[in-house]
Amino acid sequence: MDPVIPLEQERLEKIRRLGSSKFNYWFGYVANVSLVVWLVSHAWHGGRMGGAQFAALAILGLLSWTLAEYLLHRYVYHVWSSFLTAGHALHHARPTDLIGVPWYLTTIAIIGIFVLLSSFLHAASVGVVMGFNWLGYIFYCICHHASHHWDVKRGWLERMKRHHLAHHGHPDHNWGFTTPFWDVFFRTYLDRGRIGMPTRSSPPERSRGVQA
Secondary structure (H helix, E strand, O other): OHHHHHHHEEEEHHHHHHOHHHHHHHOOHHHHOOHHHHHHHHHOOOOOOOOHHHHHHHHHHHHHHHHHHOOOOOHHHHHHHOOOHHHHHHHEEEEEEOOOOHHHHHHHHHHHHHHEEEEEOOOHHHHHHHHHHHHHHHHHHHHHHHHHHOOOOOOOHHHHHHHHHHHHHOOOOOOOOOOEEEEEEOOOOOOOHHHOOOEEEEEEEEEEOOOO
């Protein structure tokens, strides 16, 4: 027997245990909301930020999430091989399982990025942009959960659910979730009306970096 196979299976099992506990999945929302509050609170450090400036930075943060969502999903979760691609492959294989990046890893990463950017940029502005960017991430998490667990039959969420399920059947397409804009822009959009939709338990096709 090839020793690589059981070693790979053992690695995937460790990743599954790390990211698939119910506590990790649901407490992640608590940690992420706390991060948003902490980041945005910097708007009032060292003086009061004007309402127009706050609104502009908030919009920038929300819009920046849509691009970050696309790039993270495409490259971090699919193309660049790491424990994150392996964990995401588990999601493709079992899309209704409660699998999420460990909450403490995202917390450390966000705080580290804020500290780094604040060392040469205005901390208040960085906090608002990052806070609303991360609020976009929370919104994405809720909608992504809904796409696999809720029976949504109308509206924007139903359209994006079909857009996302097309990705599960065709992993080289439809990397965005909250908007198809970046898929259209980068020419990775797949028209959901021209293909059959996979069921929630259908196995996905193989994709670069994904061993689902």
